[in-house]
Amino acid sequence: MIEFESVTKQFPDGTVAVEDFSFTLPSRKTTVFVGSSGCGKTTLLRMINRMIEPTSGRITIDGDDIAGRNKVELRRSIGYVLQSSGLLPHRRVVDNVATVPLLHGVKKSQARAEAMDLLDKVGLDRGLARRYPRQLSGGQQQRVGVARALASDPNVLLMDEPFGAVDPIVRADLQSELNRLQRELGKTIVFVTHDIDEAFLLADQVVIFRKGGVIAQAGTPAEILAAPADDFVASFVGADKGKRTLHLQQRPDDDGLTLVVDGDGRPIGVLRPDGALEKQAPRP
């Protein structure tokens, strides 16, 4: 469980990125922070592994105040995936994945063997292990990034727009892969994105931000879709746009399934009973 307790961050130039933010992220669930750029979502994410220090307030992980923990140790215990994979360009894929275990002093042969298993886990061919990051596609690099983040078997996984820079087809692939991984691993995932569809697809809990780190609405995808808190949220989830008015639809002949339907009346997915969105496979 990650708890923000009235966290404020003011940068040296005077910008207030986040003001008096309090929120609880449940363990073993995926929480997605979504909002347009500059809304403070990345700042919040980076405060969890102390890449950014809050100006005031407290952040606790499972009740432990992170301000009291050694920064380096804390970061090694938290997985982190960035938009640009941020892999070390001069190290082979396998050594990139093994970065954190190697820092922990795990023997090289063992760290490499475990890294190979992780490549399997994230769906990468073992043959890519000897390559350098530059020799991989963007999607493959992101998978390596995810494998690296998982290498120390962290309880918490921070993902900062990890799929923002890959093409839509690869992105859909990575998204479903992440859902599969999460069902298998059950990490506490904090995921930042500006793509509301991605948020609904991955999240157990969605937090929609206004500027300044103010929560516009928080809840399960179903709750938000069913009852947008205000016009801002409604416009964010696309309810006010003629083009893509996402809404829920229940029809008698659907066996009680709740459909998520866009503005043209095309169903884009099914709402599972636990509130997650089961996206329909894209049609040709």
Place this chain on the structure above:
Amino acid sequence: MDLFESALRWLLDSENYRAGSRSPLPIQDRLVEHLTYTGISVLAAALIALPLGFFIGHTGRGRQLVISFTGAMRALPTLGLLFFLLMVLDDHVSFDRAPLIGSVIALVILAIPSMLAGCYAGLESVDRTTIDAARANGMTEWQILRLVEIPLALPLIVGGIRSAVLQVIATATIASYVGLGGLGRIITSGIGLYDYDRILGGALLVTALALSVDALFALLQRATATRGLAEHRPARRRTSKSADTAARA
């Protein structure tokens, strides 16, 4: 052309390499002296410039100060500096050691700016995202420097050392003005004797030495170029080389 031929003949004359010849001969002794001065000066300069460059490159602190300071250092005429240092050192060290100490200091001051520039420019050229990711993965600042920044900056760092070594080799000839040896000794004695073979031969020796050391560094620079980072090949100095890089790429 006669001048060149005669200088080359002088260079190839085994008589000039015979041990025990009168100063400034034999040539190989002067060559060794020259390399010794160069080695000492470059090593001392590296001990100062590299840590300082790493600090500036890693922290970004003190950059402006050092840029303007090294700019001023570059503008110092080394020969003038050498005579000034001799006057200053006169009060502090014995007269037989002052020339060596003075020359080394002057050459160190000559070598520092390029090394420092190569060093912090190299570190600054490293992608910020890579460093950010390394930090977020739990590397200490020292590990970031050692495992990420220096390996990725190595071609530029070596490039800085390369141009410093080149300048020092060329400039170490001035040591002969204060009574030391080195290849400059051959040139100065040639000037004194109106012996053009020696003047030109000495100059050719310095040039050949500089070019061969430069070639060694070019190889080293290529060897340190990060594997897996095609566009991080070291900057080429000569067009012929960049052409062959292009051909390989």
